[in-house]
Structure formats: C-alpha cells, structure tokens
Amino acid sequence: MLPVPPYVAALQPYVPGKPIEEVEREYGVSNVAKLASNENALGPSPRAVAAAREACAKVHLYPDGSAFALRGALARKLGVTPEELAVGNGSNELLELVVRTFVAEGEETLTAEGSFVVYRLASQAHGRRCVEAPMRERRYDLRALAERLSRRTRVVFLANPDNPNGTYFSEAELRAFLEAVPRDVLVVLDEAYVEFVDAKDFPDALALRRRFPQLAVSRTFSKIYGLAGLRLGYLVASPEVVAFLDRVRAPFNTSLPAQAAGVAALEDEEHLARSRALVASERPFLSAGLRALGATVWPSQTNFVLADFPGRPGGALFEALLREGVVVRPMGGYGMPTGQRITLGLRAENEKLLGALKKLLRA
Ligand SMILES: Cc1ncc(COP(=O)(O)O)c(C=O)c1O
Incomplete structure (x- = not known):
C-alpha cells in the first residue's frame, strides 16, 4: 500500500x-x-469553435505560457490591466491554485456550508482546514461568515450567485463583509454565473476591487461562453496576487485551442x-x-x-x-x-x- x-x-x-x-x-x-x-x-460560439479549430493546426507548438493575447482581450473587455489577470484550466484550477499559493500549514479557508463543494475539496486536498459558516434559507449569510474570520483565515471563497442554490447576495451585504475582512485575507468572489444575473442590487465586484484590494474575482468560459470542454477560466486580482499565482502554476496551464477560443468568444456579442x-x-x-x-x-x-x-x-x-x-x-x-x-x-x-x-x- x-x-x-x-x-x-x-x-x-x-x-x-x-x-x-x-x-x-x-x-x-x-x-x-x-x-x-x-x-x-x-x-459554444461558432466563432470560438472556428478559432479553436484553426489553432489545432499549430498544436505541435506549446501554447503561449503567459496567454498574452487572451489576457489582453480580457483586460480590454473588463477595464483592468493584463497584470491583474491570471488564466487557468477552468476556474477550478485557479481556485485550487489560490489554496496552494496562499494557505500555509495551520492556516484555513472560509466559505459557506452547502455552497460549491470545490472550495472544501481544494482545501482538503492540500491538508488545509475549510471552515464553513451556515447559510440562511439557502443564501450566503455574510454576517455569519464574518463572525468566523480568525487569525488563521487566509482565503475566503464566496460564490455569487451560488451553485447549487442559485441565490445571490447584494452589493450592500458584500460591502459590509469586506469592511470586516483584514487586508491580508484574500477574498475570492466566484462569479461563474455572473453573466446570467439580472438583479439590480447585485454587486459590481470589479468596481469594488478599487476600494478593497484584497478582493479577487474568478470567472469562467464554461457557462455562458459554452466552452466547458476546453477548460478555461480567469481570475481578476491585484498584480501581487497574480504574480504569486504565476510562480506556483504549471508553465502551460491553458491550451492553445482554449486560448484562441477564449479570445474569439469574448468578441461574439x-x-x-x-x-x-x-x-x-x-x-x-x-x-x-x-x-x-x-x-x-x-x-x-x-x-x-x-x-x-x-x-x-x-x-x-x-x-x-x-x-x-x-x-x-x-x-x-x-x-x-x-x-x-x-x-x-x-x-x-x-x-x-x-x-x-x-x-x-x-x-
Ligand atoms: C460556482 C462555480 N465555480 C466554479 C466552477 C468551475 O468551473 P470551471 O472550472 O469549468 O471554470 C463551477 C462549475 O460548475 C461553479 O459552479
């Protein structure tokens, strides 16, 4: 054995x-x-499929390890700099990478019980404890989460809207929570489904990053962009956070067809x-x-x-x-x-x- x-x-x-x-x-x-x-x-977007197919002719070459074109396209679309962007083999990889990069032995992650199970799995896979605060009526209770912040908390995972519950928390709730989070705790806001949201009081997370630099936002090409099979996600975070993730990630973590499809998908309004x-x-x-x-x-x-x-x-x-x-x-x-x-x-x-x-x- x-x-x-x-x-x-x-x-x-x-x-x-x-x-x-x-x-x-x-x-x-x-x-x-x-x-x-x-x-x-x-x-998927037909334009993304065409771009991936074209990229397949060049798959004897390694992809661009820095995903220069994709990060540039994302930066223009989101109004951030390429230095604030990390891309991954699905956002799943980035969630796990955050744990590997920032949570040392004896430190913890924090999330809500009954939210996306990967936060707990990624923590446990690296021997890190994941503390779970209760939800209220299948919604994140950010006050309950704030009460569970401790000196050991290094990363907080919040899914908004949540999977599997489909529910969301508002900008006011998120702001109050972020006020309570120390600056040396990374808050990863997982917005895998953000493009489907129509609630008027949903947080503008990218704007909130200006006031709360410890906030990082993860998103994916697997849902609205229809590219789940290619595996592509991204994280918007401070250049410092992105630089540390870059040290830990595998050198070619997103494939050539995925990067090409991602750029094309962003253009297919x-x-x-x-x-x-x-x-x-x-x-x-x-x-x-x-x-x-x-x-x-x-x-x-x-x-x-x-x-x-x-x-x-x-x-x-x-x-x-x-x-x-x-x-x-x-x-x-x-x-x-x-x-x-x-x-x-x-x-x-x-x-x-x-x-x-x-x-x-x-x-
Ligand atoms: C809330 C949430 N985050 C992240 C993911 C991971 O998506 P992917 O790794 O395909 O980007 C999913 C997938 O179902 C999800 O529901």
Whole structure:
C-alpha cells in the first residue's frame, strides 16, 4: 500500500454530472437531455469553435505560457490591466491554485456550508482546514461568515450567485463583509454565473476591487461562453496576487485551442446575447412548471434552478429521470435528500423534463 497523507486518504472525489454517452449506454435511451452540469444549452460560439479549430493546426507548438493575447482581450473587455489577470484550466484550477499559493500549514479557508463543494475539496486536498459558516434559507449569510474570520483565515471563497442554490447576495451585504475582512485575507468572489444575473442590487465586484484590494474575482468560459470542454477560466486580482499565482502554476496551464477560443468568444456579442435571452425566458418557464408539479423552487440568478420534491428521494427520482432520457443532478451530497439541481435547457428539453416529471410524480 502506497502511503498517502491522511487528508488525501480522507478525500471524497468530486462527482460530476453523468455524461450523455454513459446514460445512452447504460439505459438504452437516445436523444438525452443533459440538464446536469450548468452548461450552455445553445452550445459554444461558432466563432470560438472556428478559432479553436484553426489553432489545432499549430498544436505541435506549446501554447503561449503567459496567454498574452487572451489576457489582453480580457483586460480590454473588463477595464483592468493584463497584470491583474491570471488564466487557468477552468476556474477550478485557479481556485485550487489560490489554496496552494496562499494557505500555509495551520492556516484555513472560509466559505459557506452547502455552497460549491470545490472550495472544501481544494482545501482538503492540500491538508488545509475549510471552515464553513451556515447559510440562511439557502443564501450566503455574510454576517455569519464574518463572525468566523480568525487569525488563521487566509482565503475566503464566496460564490455569487451560488451553485447549487442559485441565490445571490447584494452589493450592500458584500460591502459590509469586506469592511470586516483584514487586508491580508484574500477574498475570492466566484462569479461563474455572473453573466446570467439580472438583479439590480447585485454587486459590481470589479468596481469594488478599487476600494478593497484584497478582493479577487474568478470567472469562467464554461457557462455562458459554452466552452466547458476546453477548460478555461480567469481570475481578476491585484498584480501581487497574480504574480504569486504565476510562480506556483504549471508553465502551460491553458491550451492553445482554449486560448484562441477564449479570445474569439469574448468578441461574439451575439452568442452572448442569445445565451442570456434563453436563460431569461427559460428560468421563469421551468420554475413555474416545476412549482405547478408541487416542487419548491428557489429563486435563481443562474442558468439552473434548485428544486425540492418533498417525499421523493433524490436518488430514485434521478434514476427514473435517466430512464426517461433526462439527466439532472441529485442534491443528496449537498444535504438535500429530495433536492435536484436542474440546468435550464432549450425549451424542448425543459418540456421533456416537465413531461417526464409529470408522469413520474403521478405514479
Ligand atoms: C460556482 C462555480 N465555480 C466554479 C466552477 C468551475 O468551473 P470551471 O472550472 O469549468 O471554470 C463551477 C462549475 O460548475 C461553479 O459552479
């Protein structure tokens, strides 16, 4: 038996959404609607695909390790400098890199219980304790978080809007929290779903960075940009933070096709607008449809909804839906034995889900 550190032996692996091919193979169904991983139902930007394809002709060369063109394009779009940008193999890599870079032995990370599980996993994978403050009605309770700040807290992870809950906190709440955070604690605001937000009091995190330099903002190309399979994310942070991350990261952490696709995706405003419009129409449609079937649905600012089906064990409902050719995400692992997280699909996919649920819930 190869010895591993006890914190590695204790790790539970991340459970991803079930891939379409696996469902087809195991359940003998076709035309599967995958509503399990908060991907973009419209697919990627055609311009991004063309750019990635073109870049493939040059994949005998290493990518630009500094991602010069992509960081430049992001900097122009966001109104920051390239020195304030780190890019990663998905924002997931950057979240983990933050722990590796800034949290020493005996120090801690802080987040909310029931939020995105990667914050805890990334901490545990490096033998660091992740302190979790309770949520309130499936929303971040930033006061409860502030109460748990300690001398050992090095990094705070906040998902806004949150996954899997879909809920958000306001600019006023975030400001009050940041006032309470010492300047030597890094606050990573994970905005993976920010492009889907329509709440008027949602924080302008990039503007808040001017007043709170310890604030870093992570975002991804996996959601609205539809490039989850290429793995690309970015972090906006102080040049000092970015420089330290640069020392620790792998030399070529984002691929040539991913960098090229990222630049093209940023220019494709039409794809962005269509993706936003789809979510704006499907979020109320699916939420209302689920409520009509007796589910509790949390208000969402994302491209998914969290629904609870009282009396319907999550694992069994998930399995039954697979047999109907619909993949959702059961929330047992998030302490919701009858909960499901459902990504907004195309109208036909959402109707397929509602039809299947109608049949199953009646049975
Ligand atoms: C809140 C949140 N952060 C980060 C990620 C990671 O995204 P990626 O690594 O694909 O950029 C996800 C993916 O589901 C997410 O929901």
